[in-house]
Amino acid sequence: MSAWMEAKKEVLKALKTALGKQYAPSVDELETPPEPRFGDFAFPCFALAKGWKKSPVEIAVELVGHIEIKGLIRKVEPRGPYINFFLDTARFGKIVVEQIEQEKTAYGHSVSGADKSVLVEYAQPNTHKEIHVGHLRNFFVGYTTTKLLETVGYRVIPVTYTNDLGMHVAKCLWAMKKFHVKEVDPSKEERSAFLGKVYTEATQASETDPNAKEEISAVFQALESGKRGPFLSLWKKTRKWSIEEIKGVFKELGLIFQAWYYESDFIESSHLLIEDLKHRQVARLSEGATIVDLSEEKLGVNLLVRSDGTLLYNAKDLPLAMRKEEEFHPQRSLYVVDVRQSLAMQQLFATLKRMGFQKELTHLSYDFVTLKEGAMSSRKGNIVRYQDFRDSMVEWAHTETQKRHTDWKQTKMEKVARAVAFSAMRFGMLRQDLSKPIVFDMEEALSFDGFSGPYLLYTYARIQSILRKVERRSLEKRNMSSWKTEQEHQLFVTLASYPHVVFQTAQDFHLDRLAQYLFELCKQFSVFYHEVPVLQAETAEQMADRATLVAVTGQTIKNGLSILGIQTIEEM
RNA sequence: GCGCCUGUAGCUCAACGGAUAGAGUGCUGGUCUUCGGAACCAGUGAUGGGGGUUCGAUUCCCUCCAGGCGCACCA
Numbered sequence: 001m002s003a004w005m006e007a008k009k010e011v012l013k014a015l016k017t018a019l020g021k022q023y024a025p026s027v028d029e030l031e032t033p034p035e036p037r038f039g040d041f042a043f044p045c046f047a048l049a050k051g052w053k054k055s056p057v058e059i060a061v062e063l064v065g066h067i068e069i070k071g072l073i074r075k076v077e078p079r080g081p082y083i084n085f086f087l088d089t090a091r092f093g094k095i096v097v098e099q100i101e102q103e104k105t106a107y108g109h110s111v112s113g114a115d116k117s118v119l120v121e122y123a124q125p126n127t128h129k130e131i132h133v134g135h136l137r138n139f140f141v142g143y144t145t146t147k148l149l150e151t152v153g154y155r156v157i158p159v160t161y162t163n164d165l166g167m168h169v170a171k172c173l174w175a176m177k178k179f180h181v182k183e184v185d186p187s188k189e190e191r192s193a194f195l196g197k198v199y200t201e202a203t204q205a206s207e208t209d210p211n212a213k214e215e216i217s218a219v220f221q222a223l224e225s226g227k228r229g230p231f232l233s234l235w236k237k238t239r240k241w242s243i244e245e246i247k248g249v250f251k252e253l254g255l256i257f258q259a260w261y262y263e264s265d266f267i268e269s270s271h272l273l274i275e276d277l278k279h280r281q282v283a284r285l286s287e288g289a290t291i292v293d294l295s296e297e298k299l300g301v302n303l304l305v306r307s308d309g310t311l312l313y314n315a316k317d318l319p320l321a322m323r324k325e326e327e328f329h330p331q332r333s334l335y336v337v338d339v340r341q342s343l344a345m346q347q348l349f350a351t352l353k354r355m356g357f358q359k360e361l362t363h364l365s366y367d368f369v370t371l372k373e374g375a376m377s378s379r380k381g382n383i384v385r386y387q388d389f390r391d392s393m394v395e396w397a398h399t400e401t402q403k404r405h406t407d408w409k410q411t412k413m414e415k416v417a418r419a420v421a422f423s424a425m426r427f428g429m430l431r432q433d434l435s436k437p438i439v440f441d442m443e444e445a446l447s448f449d450g451f452s453g454p455y456l457l458y459t460y461a462r463i464q465s466i467l468r469k470v471e472r473r474s475l476e477k478r479n480m481s482s483w484k485t486e487q488e489h490q491l492f493v494t495l496a497s498y499p500h501v502v503f504q505t506a507q508d509f510h511l512d513r514l515a516q517y518l519f520e521l522c523k524q525f526s527v528f529y530h531e532v533p534v535l536q537a538e539t540a541e542q543m544a545d546r547a548t549l550v551a552v553t554g555q556t557i558k559n560g561l562s563i564l565g566i567q568t569i570e571e572m
Numbered sequence: 573g574c575g576c577c578u579g580u581a582g583c584u585c586a587a588c589g590g591a592u593a594g595a596g597u598g599c600u601g602g603u604c605u606u607c608g609g610a611a612c613c614a615g616u617g618a619u620g621g622g623g624g625u626u627c628g629a630u631u632c633c634c635u636c637c638a639g640g641c642g643c644a645c646c647a
Contacts, residue, residue, distance in 0.1 A: 028588085031588085031590085033591075034587095034590090034591055034592085034593095034594090035591085035592090038591075042591085044590070044591090046590080046627075046628085049627075050627095055627095056627085079591075080591060081590085081591080081627095082590090082591065124647090126647075163647070166646080166647065167645095167646055167647080168646080168647075171646095286644080287644075287645085288645085289644065289645055291644070291645095298575085300643060300644080301644060302644095303644045303645060305645085306644090306645040307645065308645080310645090312644095312645070312646085312647085313646080313647050314647090337647095339576080339577070339641070339642085340641060340642065340647085341642090341647070342576065342577090342641090342642070343575085343576085343642055343643065344642090344647080365577095367577075367578085367640085367641085368641090370640090375640090375641095379646090400610070401610095404608085404610080420610085431585080431596095432584085432585060432586095433585085433586085435577065435578075436577090436578070436585085437577095437578080437640070437641095439584080441584085444583095444584070444597085447596095447597080448610055449596085449597080449610060449611095450595085450596040450597065450610095451584090451585080451595070451596045451597085452596085452610085454610055455596095455610065455611090457610090458608085458610050458611080459611090461608075461610095462607085462608060462611085465607075465608060466607050466608095469607060470607085504588090512585085512586080513586095516585095516586065516595085519595080519596090520595090523595090526611060526612065527612075527613095529607080529611080529612085530603090530604090530606095530611075530612050530613085531612090533607065534607055535607040536607070550607095571608090572608095572610075
């Protein structure tokens with residue numbers, strides 16, 4: 001049992017004794033008071049008021065008289081309609097420390113998902129387009145979701161899906177043939193930017209050129225034919241450019257997948273499957289296209305095949321779902337996809353259901369990233385490229401690091417600058433509720449103060465700095481009974497709630513809660529840091545006890561940051 | 573037109589239906605002969621409008637206003 005639960009159970013037991021048989025309170029009724037000075041746990045008396053025909057304020061006063069002070073409970077007092085419980089700092093601190101020291105990197109783990117497997121599809125960049133800051137939200141949300149689910153005991157299967165054969169590819173190749181056929185290939189560094197430029201060019205040209213629609217359709221049909229027709233070599237070459245780039249980005253962001261699916265592998269199986277659906281009267285022809293009519297579910301029509309015979313995205317998602325099932329048999333399947341595709345997702349799920357597919361499917365939706373000027377769009381070409389963003393961040397972090405450590409070697413400087421930059425990037429995308437759009441602002445992204453990744457890293461680095469200075473032998477003198485300040489008390493309470501925060505977040509995927517929690521923990525540590533000296537403690541025992549608290553705080557920050565995909569550093 | 577989402581401090585964001593609506597940033601003032609100032613403290617300042625449910629509403633329901641997104645051949 002966690003220290004947190006142990007304390008709650010003890011409070012509950014004391015309450016039960018005081019209440020006798022009149023009322024059986026549950027753990028869930030224990031709340032956290034809005035301010036630390038009100039106590040550590042609160043029991044609201046509203047529910048009792050009805051039956052007892054007294055005001056909750058009176059009930060609180062009356063009950064407090066019957067509550068025994070012992071064990072972890074140091075004080076109980078009524079405050080308005082609440083009974084507030086105060087924990088004994090040293091006793092509670094001891095069990096918190098013992099738990100964290102025992103579990104170490106596993107502190108926060110639980111087994112609620114034990115024996116269950118969940119497949120998470122995320123990171124679906126298209127080939128022939130550039131990776132931009134909008135993709136980052138998907139990458140980081142997806143990554144953190146897999147980490148979170150693993151932390152609560154699921155067997156997680158992360159997979160990625162690349163659209164290497166959609167309309168965008170047809171458009172891009174059409175424009176290449178039309179405008180760039182005689183040019184030499186761009187250098188390796190310029191390839192993705194080149195493809196991005198061609199795609200933007202293609203979209204604009206296709207809007208003005210009256211023959212474009214027909215020509216692009218022909219390109220697409222050729223691409224979907226068995227051997228990609230006359231476009232085979234061009235498609236292979238440009239596809240490879242994109243995939244190499246995507247792989248590079250995944251690698252530098254630490255995204256690892258158990259399977260990598262490509263849309264081009266599902267052309268044949270899509271056609272076969274759709275033929276079958278037509279026979280089974282799940283799908284039918286309409287205006288020359290093939291659809292699944294989902295008006296019964298109020299989901300409109302799921303368009304699978306265009307009237308020119310080429311496939312739409314939703315079509316290829318059907319055999320993909322089958323493939324995932326065959327390969328992994330997951331009990332749950334999660335799709336991390338932005339909110340604009342909510343309807344398409346619901347259509348996909350409904351169609352799969354009609355096909356007899358029974359698994360639990362969830363669309364983990366998040367709102368997208370926009371610019372102050374409005375939506376980012378590859379078609380318009382007004383995107384913030386990932387590489388440009390990353391370079392700006394790293395460069396800025398490098399400048400800031402250099403200011404502080406003129407004596408550092410170049411390699412160390414570079415390593416730290418990257419860690420700082422990536423922490424800012426990830427935290428910036430994860431600190432806010434998924435249902436809200438992120439308005440991307442470079443200036444804000446480059447701010448490393450306050451509620452930011454670097455602040456958390458800085459707190460951790462300071463912790464390590466203290467620990468380096470505390471001699472090892474002094475830790476042996478600890479007796480785990482000298483904690484008594486308000487700052488120490490608050491740290492213990494916050495540390496103890498960590499497993500609960502992780503568990504909650506894995507239930508409802510409000511990833512920002514974890515970010516908020518870690519920030520709160522770091523802020524509390526900063527207060528402790530300024531108010532309670534470790535190295536200047538009064539006695540060796542006190543120093544050892546405080547150093548112990550510092551160490552377990554560091555461990556918890558590290559554990560939490562690792563779920564967010566942020567690597568800690570020892571100095572910065 | 574129909575559907576989904578969002579309106580909280582100057583700006584960016586929090587708040588299981590509960591206590592005095594919290595942070596970051598900005599601005600003003602302060603801490604420290606620094607266990608690392610990417611820090612800490614104080615002040616400043618907000619629930620789009622109107623109804624309803626409830627002992628209690630930022631939260632739930634209705635309505636209006638504002639913004640975003642989706643709604644058959646993009647993904």
